[in-house]
Amino acid sequence: MQNIATQGIPQGSGRKAIVLLSGGLDSMVVAGLVREAGYRINALTIDYNQRHRREIEAALAIATHLKAERHVILPLDLRRFGGSALTADIEVPKEGVGDDIPVTYVPARNLLFLSLTLAWAEVVGATDIFIGVNALDYSGYPDCRPEFISAFADLANLATKAGAEGARFTIHAPLQFMGKADIARESHRLALDSAMSWSCYDPQPAGRPCGLCDSCRLRRAGFAAAGLTDGLDYAAG
Amino acid sequence: MQNIATQGIPQGSGRKAIVLLSGGLDSMVVAGLVREAGYRINALTIDYNQRHRREIEAALAIATHLKAERHVILPLDLRRFGGSALTADIEVPKEGVGDDIPVTYVPARNLLFLSLTLAWAEVVGATDIFIGVNALDYSGYPDCRPEFISAFADLANLATKAGAEGARFTIHAPLQFMGKADIARESHRLALDSAMSWSCYDPQPAGRPCGLCDSCRLRRAGFAAAGLTDGLDYAAG
Numbered sequence: 450m451q452n453i454a455t456q457g458i459p460q461g462s463g464r465k466a467i468v469l470l471s472g473g474l475d476s477m478v479v480a481g482l483v484r485e486a487g488y489r490i491n492a493l494t495i496d497y498n499q500r501h502r503r504e505i506e507a508a509l510a511i512a513t514h515l516k517a518e519r520h521v522i523l524p525l526d527l528r529r530f531g532g533s534a535l536t537a538d539i540e541v542p543k544e545g546v547g548d549d550i551p552v553t554y555v556p557a558r559n560l561l562f563l564s565l566t567l568a569w570a571e572v573v574g575a576t577d578i579f580i581g582v583n584a585l586d587y588s589g590y591p592d593c594r595p596e597f598i599s600a601f602a603d604l605a606n607l608a609t610k611a612g613a614e615g616a617r618f619t620i621h622a623p624l625q626f627m628g629k630a631d632i633a634r635e636s637h638r639l640a641l642d643s644a645m646s647w648s649c650y651d652p653q654p655a656g657r658p659c660g661l662c663d664s665c666r667l668r669r670a671g672f673a674a675a676g677l678t679d680g681l682d683y684a685a686g
Numbered sequence: 687m688q689n690i691a692t693q694g695i696p697q698g699s700g701r702k703a704i705v706l707l708s709g710g711l712d713s714m715v716v717a718g719l720v721r722e723a724g725y726r727i728n729a730l731t732i733d734y735n736q737r738h739r740r741e742i743e744a745a746l747a748i749a750t751h752l753k754a755e756r757h758v759i760l761p762l763d764l765r766r767f768g769g770s771a772l773t774a775d776i777e778v779p780k781e782g783v784g785d786d787i788p789v790t791y792v793p794a795r796n797l798l799f800l801s802l803t804l805a806w807a808e809v810v811g812a813t814d815i816f817i818g819v820n821a822l823d824y825s826g827y828p829d830c831r832p833e834f835i836s837a838f839a840d841l842a843n844l845a846t847k848a849g850a851e852g853a854r855f856t857i858h859a860p861l862q863f864m865g866k867a868d869i870a871r872e873s874h875r876l877a878l879d880s881a882m883s884w885s886c887y888d889p890q891p892a893g894r895p896c897g898l899c900d901s902c903r904l905r906r907a908g909f910a911a912a913g914l915t916d917g918l919d920y921a922a923g
Contacts, residue, residue: 521766529760532809550847557805560845564801568794572769591850600841607837608797610787613828 452602452617455595455625458579461488465518465575466621467566468492472507474668475581475624477646478632480515481639482623483579490517491573493566497527497555500535500650507647514645523565532556534650541651543661550589551663553650559592563601564608567618571611578605579621586629586671588663598622629671637677644680653684660686689839689855692832692862695816698725702755702812703858704803705729709744711905712818712861714883715869717752718876719860720816727754728810730803734764734792737772737887744884751882760802769793771887778888780898787826788900790887796829800838801845804855808848815842816858823866823908825900835859866908874914881917890921897923 466488470476483490494508505522512520531537533555542551559582566578582593591597602620606612624632636643648668649658658665660683669686672679703725707713720727731745742759749757768774770792779788796819803815819830828834839857843849861869873880885905886895895902897920906923909916 523763523766525762526760527805529758530806530809550850554847556808556847557801557845560801560841561798561805564794564797568764568798569767571793572767591847592845594844597841597844600837600844604797604834604837604841607831607834608794608829610791610793610828613787 452606452619453595453599454619454621455623458482458486458621458623461486461577463487463489464577465489465491465573466577466579467570467573467575468579469562469566469581470494470508470512470520471581472504472511472646473581473648473664474636474643474646475583475632476508477511477641478635478639479579479581479623480511481641482635484515485639488577490515491569491575492517492520493569494520494522495562495565496522496524498536500541501647501652503652503656504647507645510645521569525561527555530556541662543659546588546663546666548589550591553588553663554590557592559590559597560601563620567605567609570618571609576611576616576618577621578618579623581624582622583624583627583632585626586667595622595625598625629667630674633671633675633677633679637675642680643672657682657684660684689843689857690832690836691856691858692860695719695723695858695860698723698814700724700726701814702726702728702810703814703816704807704810704812705816706799706803706818707731707745707749707757708818709741709748709883710818710885711873711880711883712820712869713745714748714878715872715876716816716818716860717748718878719872721752722876725814727752728806728812729754729757730806731757731759732799732802733759733761735773736764737778738884738889740889740893741884744882747882758806762798762802764792767793778899780896783825783900783903785826787828790825790900791827794829796827796834797838800857804842804846807855808846813853813855814858815855816860818861819859820861820864820869822863823904825904832859832862835862866904867911870908870912870914870916874912879917880909894919894921897921
């Protein structure tokens with residue numbers, strides 16, 4: 450797997466990094482690692498008119514806390530396409546994580562978001578792109594698999610002027626092979642307040658996470674397994 | 687090159703096709719070929735806040751003329767990133783087509799646009815995606831090269847739930863190896879009014895194409911070489 454880095458983060462030494470910052474726990478931890486490694490954070494958040502737009506507020510708080518050099522919140526209304534419980538009137542499943550790819554899958558989302566990070570990276574002259582995908586405690590989304598991330602990294606060099614002229618983009622996915630308990634531990638080690646992030650797909654009244662969607666379940670199980678307290682106030686479960 | 691089709695178009699037999707419709711001559715001809723082949727046209731136009739937003743009106747006229755089943759005009763404000771003469775305050779070159787990739791290159795544009803077509807294709811259950819790229823009479827953009835289109839096609843199957851479940855997307859680039867004169871001839875053969883399309887990067891007062899940007903030059907040279915009249919009223923040249 451060329452062009453992708455899944456173990457650790459090299460020293461940034463003041464270089465610019467483009468960080469895909471959804472506002473979830475995973476992207477918060479990635480951004481924390483990027484800051485720790487000494488990069489200048491250029492954070493990109495996509496407002497895709499998602500059901501859980503609450504995560505955008507979280508992204509804003511995280512970018513501010515981590516002193517991002519720049520934070521772009523880019524609107525891309527994926528409700529125009531629909532096709533997901535996060536972008537159409539389809540109920541978010543609450544029964545627990547199953548074996549199939551769930552209806553919360555958003556068609557081609559990570560491809561779209563990585564393509565946007567690449568576009569911005571090329572404009573600002575950065576070649577280090579960070580994304581918080583992981584494929585251990587996850588919902589089975591195809592675009593979280595290492596083979597997808599690796600293929601995207603190869604494509605990045607073909608798709609761009611910078612690549613045609615010899616630049617080599619690296620897609621860093623430092624959480625790729627980490628479980629949620631490890632991610633919770635990293636959050637704690639980096640002294641990141643977990644309540645600053647938002648994972649729930651189905652925000653409840655009074656701004657509380659539902660506690661029962663896949664995303665809540667995976668997150669809660671991670672904190673529990675790590676023996677850590679999650680700062681969020683769940684509505685149920 | 688698996689998964690890409692650059693020679694002719696198979697019969698659509700009423701299947702849905704996703705057509706990336708910029709409003710330029712090339713995408714108009716592609717849409718005409720798609721209609722001729724008997725597909726149901728689902729046209730996608732990206733309003734990326736481009737300098738030549740006039741092309742969006744052209745896309746609308748073309749989609750209406752070709753009786754597209756659906757036409758989505760999706761806003762994606764690439765001026766938030768900038769970095770191109772089409773999305774920032776950078777002058778459009780008028781000296782003629784050179785050897786280098788020009789400043790009208792928009793970072794990762796075709797990757798972004800193909801990713802959006804893929805997302806929509808997956809939602810509507812289509813696997814045939816059409817794009818009007820060509821790499822003969824063109825400005826040297828890296829994301830018009832067949833190796834990029836081919837790599838994207840491979841990635842499409844990794845990036846999606848449909849692909850993970852066995853669907854195979856095909857990226858049709860029927861103009862890939864055609865020159866502009868051939869494209870002008872196809873436009874004529876399909877009885878498409880060239881004035882319905884818009885290619886100019888730098889629209890002039892009174893809604894006239896400049897006649898001097900790369901896009902105007904390539905188009906005019908194509909019509910001239912084909913011995914055909916272009917219905918547009920150029921401001922100069």
